[in-house]
Amino acid sequence: MSVKGAGGGHAGDPSALRKLNVAAVLRLLYAAQASGAARSGEVTANDRYTVTEIAQTVGISRPTAEDVVDALVEHGWLVAAAPSPAVPGRRSAGRPARTIAFDSQAGCVVGVDLARHWVRALVADLAGRVIGRADYPVADGASAAERSAAARTAITEALRLADRDPAQIVAAAAATVGIARPDGQVVRSTIPQMEGHSIGELLGAFLPVPVRVANDMRAAVLAEYWAGAAVGCSSAVYLHVGRRIGSSYLIDGVSPLGHHGAAGEIPPESGRQLVDAYRKLVSFTGVGVDTLPRDEMLGIDPLTVFEAAQRGETDARQAVVDFADEFAAATEGLVITVDPEVVVVGGGVIVAGDIAADAIRSRLARVCMFEPRVVVSPLGESAAALGAVRLALSEVEEILFTNPFDRGQTAEEAG
Known part of the structure; x- marks a missing residue:
């Protein structure tokens, strides 16, 4: 009887064992650069290992470590770094040992937020550091093709600012308003022109990699867990108030989809109540909203109300408090x-500071058995795009830890 090992090979299969070794080395060095020190874009002493250290940490022989490192350097995932600085007062004998680091510049990822009024594109290196950003406005009634063209413009500009070429894109993801199926097709949206269209196909027409698609609120809560107010938290609920209104949640780093992809969505009746509350909120912008159709009214930016509330204007402050209370009741x-x-x-x-958070906190304190901590996001309206970046990085990790040698062109070849 044969025993199967990793990757479907037999126990003792050299190719299966090598895949395990490659994955282990990549996990070690990728985790080192992703721990936070590499956010500066520089390789630090905490991000690099000598080949001997790699062998000892992973639990493989030094010749095996050399073989794996050489192969991964050749394929563009690892880079030889400068030796660690000498300890003052200590003389080192012989040539300094070669040190190796994950090359966060070996490619880039793209994260796109397809909002109702804009397209936001972020380009990040493989450490997750945003190196290019571009926003492009979109008219309310813009067609799917027009929104796709806006996305292409924003992505192209973000790549230019990042000094990256499209061929260097390793993975891409998009966050969209509404509910999208796993294949990227939008089934429900407050942007009616997008319903029935596949985001993956629209963006895939000019991106060299498949595009992962997620609901914008789900992407936002992932961003908070990755780099925002929910870092280190085992569970979180995300409430978004601005030019879009929505909610989502996350448990153990995962934002569940639900059977129809609608987990965490605001119920229809609560949504109707929120629309009425939003009408009252934006009436403080000075725009006559009473006779405006629902879709037009929802297109009004309440930013000026939030700014007035932060300045201490009583009416605006009360408007924000009232809306936040309604929002807390709905969720x-x-x-x-x-x-x-x-x-x-x-x-x-978030422009209004803690005013809305305090009102939500007060409401939840009355209804929750255990009152949760309520905090203001540091990410603001960038959360959905950052969440798309995080989703794209997850795709990179899938490539790294399954078969990095099927990557295709290296960044050097592509450049």
């Missing part, structure tokens, strides 16, 4: 169900 069922460690308040409302 309290989600909060009670998830029982999160933290509730993150994001979107344009």
Whole structure:
């Protein structure tokens, strides 16, 4: 009887064992650069290992470590770094040992936020450091083709600012308003022109890699967990108030989709109540909203109200408090169900400081068995695009830890 090993090979299969060794080395060095020190874009002493250290940490022989490192350097994933600085007062004998680091500049990822009024594109290196950003406005009634063209413009500009070529893109992801199937087709959206269209196909027409697609609120809560107010938290609920209104949640780093992809969505009746509350909120912008159709009214940016509330204007402050209370009422069922460690308040409302968060905190304190911590997001309206970057990095990790040698062109070849 034969025993199967990793990758479908037999136990003792050299190719299967090599895949395990390659994955282990990549995990070690990728985790080192992703730990935070590499955010500066520089390789630091904490990000690099000598070949001997790699062998000892991973638990393989030094010749095996040499073989794996050489192969990964050749394929563009690892880079030889400068030796660690000498310890003062200590003389080192012989030539300094070669040190190796994951090459965060070996490619880039693209994250796109397809919002109702804009397209935002972020380009990040493989350490997750954003190196290029571009926003492009979109008209309310823009068609799917026009929004795709806007995305192409924004991505092209973000790549230019990042000094990257499209051929260097390793992975891409997009966050979109509404509910999208796993294949990227939008089934429901507050942008009616997008319903029935596949985001993956629209963006895939000019991107060299498959495009992963997620709901914008789900992407936003992932961003908060990765680089925002929910870092280190086991569970979170995300509430977004601004030019879009929505909610999502996350447990153990995962934002569940649900059977139809609608997990965490605001219920229809609560949504109708929120629309009425939003109409009242944006009436303080000075625009006559009473006779405006729903879609037109929802297109009004409440930013000026948030700014007035922050300045201490009584009416604007009360308007923000009233809306935040309605929003908390609409989503309290989600909060009670998830029982999160933290509730993150994001979107344009962060301009009003803690005013909205305090109102939400007060409401939840009355209905939750265990009152969650309520905090303001540091990411604001960039959360969805950053979440798309995080999703794209997950695709990179899938490539790295399954078969990095099927990557295709290296960044050097592509350049």
